[in-house]
Amino acid sequence: MPQQVNRSYSRRRRKSRFPYFAILLTLALLVITVAIVFMTQCSRPKSDQTPSQISSAGTDSSVSDVSQASSTSSTIDPSQAASSASEASLPSSAASSASSGGTITSSPTTPVNGVVPTGAGTGLGYKSSDWRLRIPNIDSPIEEDEIPELSTIESGGSGKFYLDSRAADDFDAMMAAAKKDGMNLYVSSSYRTPEYQKNLFEKRVKAAMANGENRAEAENTVAKETARPGTSDHMLGLAVDFNGVKNAFKDTKEYDWLIEHCAEYGFILRYPEDKVDITKVSYEPWHYRYVGKEHAAVIMEKEICLEEYVQDLG
Numbered sequence: 159m160p161q162q163v164n165r166s167y168s169r170r171r172r173k174s175r176f177p178y179f180a181i182l183l184t185l186a187l188l189v190i191t192v193a194i195v196f197m198t199q200c201s202r203p204k205s206d207q208t209p210s211q212i213s214s215a216g217t218d219s220s221v222s223d224v225s226q227a228s229s230t231s232s233t234i235d236p237s238q239a240a241s242s243a244s245e246a247s248l249p250s251s252a253a254s255s256a257s258s259g260g261t262i263t264s265s266p267t268t269p270v271n272g273v274v275p276t277g278a279g280t281g282l283g284y285k286s287s288d289w290r291l292r293i294p295n296i297d298s299p300i301e302e303d304e305i306p307e308l309s310t311i312e313s314g315g316s317g318k319f320y321l322d323s324r325a326a327d328d329f330d331a332m333m334a335a336a337k338k339d340g341m342n343l344y345v346s347s348s349y350r351t352p353e354y355q356k357n358l359f360e361k362r363v364k365a366a367m368a369n370g371e372n373r374a375e376a377e378n379t380v381a382k383e384t385a386r387p388g389t390s391d392h393m394l395g396l397a398v399d400f401n402g403v404k405n406a407f408k409d410t411k412e413y414d415w416l417i418e419h420c421a422e423y424g425f426i427l428r429y430p431e432d433k434v435d436i437t438k439v440s441y442e443p444w445h446y447r448y449v450g451k452e453h454a455a456v457i458m459e460k461e462i463c464l465e466e467y468v469q470d471l472g
């Protein structure tokens with residue numbers, strides 16, 4: 159009898175233990191589930207934070223962020239230089255958003271301060287703030303630290319010459335086409351550093367002063383043919399002088415060829431003979447300026463100068 163009791167007792171115990179283990183098992187599963195959910199939730203914000211953490215830590219991803227920012231700013235810089243100071247804030251804001259780990263949302267096709275840059279697929283919606291239409295002058299000089307991204311160009315002769323990288327391919331194509339048509343074009347001047355332009359202007363002012371002009375007179379005289387520091391197309395890396403910078407160039411077949419074909423490659427005759435009162439610069443048959451094919455086609459077709467064209471755009 160006691161044995162039976164014992165047996166039934168032990169059976170009861172075994173019976174009563176069973177739900178206890180089930181509860182333990184359920185609890186354990188619950189804990190595991192909670193742990194999994196917790197880990198999943200934790201890992202989500204972590205993956206969001208990763209770019210900023212990595213970028214501030216200076217790993218590869220940050221390098222690509224920074225290079226993206228610098229390429230954005232170097233691409234935009236000259237164009238922004240072309241316009242107002244408020245627009246010039248774009249590269250720095252893009253750079254700061256990159257340094258804080260944010261995604262750069264601004265692109266050359268995004269409206270900035272209400273201005274839609276070209277290439278935005280807006281057809282004829284060009285604005286005078288287009289980098290290709292930049293007219294540096296005394297009121298809006300090129301800053302000394304504004305250096306465009308440069309590429310070497312086909313010079314047609316000896317020496318290394320540079321243009322803004324965005325104009326270089328079109329220029330090389332123009333040189334190749336000219337050569338194919340039997341033209342002998344060679345570059346005499348293209349991109350100039352701010353220092354070079356400053357020294358060039360100063361040298362010529364001193365020469366004019368040596369001829370008896372006072373400083374102001376000398377500057378005005380020289381400015382008709384040599385741009386004041388900060389106001390030269392050459393400093394933008396968008397201008398080229400051909401074949402020795404001579405007035406006689408206008409009587410050559412190379413000049414005729416350029417007048418006929420330069421627009422096909424995005425270039426214009428920058429200082430036409432009949433526009434001196436507007437450009438305030440003497441006729442320069444040797445000086446060509448990159449403005450892009452769309453603009454060049456209109457300017458050369460209508461035989462207007464860049465100032466007139468930009469004024470029409472508003």
Ligand SMILES: [Zn+2]
Binds near residue numbers: 347392397
């Ligand atoms: Zn020139």
